[in-house]
Amino acid sequence: MLYLEVPFSQKELAKQQGARWDPLKKKWYIPDADNIDLSLFQAWLPLTEIMPEIMPDLQPGLVGDSDFSNPNRAEKNSLSLSQLLSQVQIKLQSQFPKAIWVRAEIANLNERRGHIYLELSENNDQGQTLANCRAMIWASTADSLLAQFEKTTGSTLKDGQKVLVQAQVNFHEKFGFSLVIQDIDPSFTLGEIEANLIAIRQRLIKEGVYQANKQRELARDFFRIAVISPPNAAGLGDFRAEADRLQHLNLCEFVYFHSAFQGEQVRDEMLAAFEAFDALHQKNAFDALVIIRGGGAKLDLNPLNQYELAKALCAMPIPVLTGIGHERDNTILDEVAHTRFDTPSKVINGIWQQISQQAKRAVDNWQRIESGALQRLQNATAHLSQLKQQLEHNQARSFSYWQHQLAPLFAQIQSRSQQQLGQNKVRLDSLIAQVYRQAKQPIARLKTDLLAHQQQVEASAKKAVIFYRQQSQQTLSFILSSGPQTQLKRGFAMAKTDANQPISSAQQAAKLNEFSLQFTDGELRVRPVQSQSNKTH
Incomplete structure (x- = not known):
């Protein structure tokens, strides 16, 4: 087993050549070094394996089992550094x-x-x-x-x-x-940096979104701005020094979102910041989105050159202002943003100028409005005064004229009204007398018929009461005559058990040893006697 010095970036190549990974020592190794061509692994062989090959002219015994216990021999077999x-x-x-x-x-x-x-x-x-x-x-x-x-x-x-x-x-x-x-x-x-920039740029141009944010109309005045930056960026302090003054004066509100601008987490944190910004923008719209960082090495800015970030910035619903680096630094986010500033300080200065210019423009407009309104007010007051005088004069003339015209008409109307009122009064009295006479005759007839019907109803009701009273008495007498005492008086008897329950059949009585017979004048205890036919059976 021969261990290798394999860089992380070359691990796949070493694996393809036949190397294996030792998880305990965390190193790659050749499992069977004696049967494998070591030239395949020459770039990763440790120095002890290379030494015999790069020193073919060394004397025997210099490497390996040399006896260094003998100082003279060790010195004799040694090499100078230059050699x-x-x-x-x-x-x-x-x-x-x-x-x-x-x-x-x-x-x-x-x-x-x-x-x-x-x-x-x-x-x-x-x-x-x-x-x-x-x-x-x-x-x-x-x-x-x-x-x-x-x-x-x-x-x-x-x-x-x-x-x-x-x-x-x-x-x-x-x-x-x-x-x-x-x-x-x-x-x-330019390696991954510039090649990546070119690839992203061409892709965004092909998709037709490269100039999308630049085509957004920049607000004439800023009232609410979102800011994305690293939490401890040096440029953020410069930016906030001026931004806080604007917010303290209630001229513009700044809402801050934080994201990493370096390292592997840039993409996820930046997209999360974009989502948080969009959520607040939907509830209460912003006028602009500012992305700031401050200066740094070009390699430090490379994590910002990602397609997902650039496309998300192109799709922003409002203009994006960037102040990510210095003049010599440029990222794809700077390219697709609406406006690029060299530094965060220049971003806030640009916002200051926009607000100041708009404020000056508003003051000028107000002064023009005030002056124009005052002039119009004076003109309107003079015109109204003239109209008032003219109206009062015309009103007096019209009143006099119509007063003269209406006096004879009023007298004529009054005379004719009194005449019509007298005639209508006589006619109304006659109509009232006629209505009274016509209404009195049918009322008398109806009153007579009503009395006759009342008498007839009273007679019918009395007859019905007498009839139903007799019927009820007969029914009650019948019911009373059908009771047990009445039947007993007629010569009937009623058989009862000891529990005072009626016996309704001979079969039921035959099953009892003894039972009672009730007569109208008392009871007798009896015992059932079986018939001859029952005995034979």
Whole structure:
């Protein structure tokens, strides 16, 4: 079993080559090293496995079972540092005789005397550094390589870019390991950062939403603004210093939402902040959404370059103002936002200016309205005064005229009214007398008929009462004559058990040893006697 030094980013490749994972030591290993071609795993072999190959000229006994208990012998078999590093140099040159293509990220870049010195690195998904080394572009090729790279990608070579370079492996006894860059592939462009930006931009343009938020009409005045930022961002303090003044003056309300702007949680937290903003916007609308962070390294801003975030921002129902970084920093969120500011301070200054301009415009408008209203009021007052005088004059003339016209008409109406009133009074008295006579005759006839019907009803009622009284007496007498005492008087007897229950059949009486017979004048106890026919049976 041979353990390997496998970087996290290369674990899948090692697994494909046949390596296995040891969960206890948390390392990859070769299960059967003696029967496997170790050249497949050369990049991950530990130094102890490489040493015999890179030092073929060492004397026997230097490695392995050397007897270091003898100082003279150990010194005799040892190498100086320069000799060891020279052997390493020879071995590397033999293993990498030609330039190879290498993928890496530029961690640092400097220019001295026309030469470009770089620090290349490789990080895993958790941001841990897996490898780094020095590299350089000599002045003889630097100008042509950088010019071609900038022409193709539209960007200069700078920190934070992931590049694909053709490099010659170089090792120096004094300066150590480095790469001499001979060519740069422009198609690799800006690595994941710029390539991702281009891909997102083209996708949004294809979907027709890239300019959606820019087409939103910016409010003429701000009364309520939503702000999304990291909870402890330096730019947030600068922003709030001015925003709090606006809110204290009741000029504009600011509602803050927080989200991470770095790390793997950016997407989930930012989308959650968008959802929280939308929920409040539905209840009480905002005038604008502000996204601020403050300056930072370009790599720190890369988590914001995500398609889901950019599309969500394009679909925002109100204009979005961004102040995520400095002038040199740009994200896809800046591109699709309605307005991009360099810093959070410039965002709040822009809001201040908009509110101030609107306030000045409102003051000017108010003054014009006040002046115009005063002039109109004066004109209306003069006009009303003139109309009042004219109305009073016309009213007096009309009153005099109609008073003169109505006096004879009033006398004529009064005379005719009195005449009509007398005639109608005589006619009304005659009609009342006629109605009284016509109503009196049928009432008398009806009264006579009513008395006759009343007498007839009283006679019929008396006869009915007498008849039903006789019927009731007869029925009562019949009922009383049908009782037990009446039947006993007629010569009948009633058989009863000891429980005073009637005996209704001979069969029932035959079953009793003794029972009672009740007569009209008393009772007798009797015993049943079986008949002759019953005895024979």
